[in-house]
Amino acid sequence: MSFPKGFLWGGATAANQYEGGYLSGGKGPAVADTLTGGDGRKGIPRNVICELADGTRAEIG
Numbered sequence: 001m002s003f004p005k006g007f008l009w010g011g012a013t014a015a016n017q018y019e020g021g022y023l024s025g026g027k028g029p030a031v032a033d034t035l036t037g038g039d040g041r042k043g044i045p046r047n048v049i050c051e052l053a054d055g056t057r058a059e060i061g
Contacts, residue, residue, distance in 0.1 A: 047059050
């Protein structure tokens with residue numbers, strides 16, 4: 001397989017892949033900041049874990 005002459009490679013990112021600093025500059029946590037490593041398939045749950053205002057942690061599965 002070959003690419004045509006003048007072919008240009010491109011790339012893309014989303015803000016949640018590189019933004020970081022979820023508690024700085026007025027940015028609050030996004031879904032990507034709180035997800036666990038599970039994939040929601042194959043028996044590996046994907047849960048959102050958040051800390052509530054009173055300091056307790058809640059898990060939403």
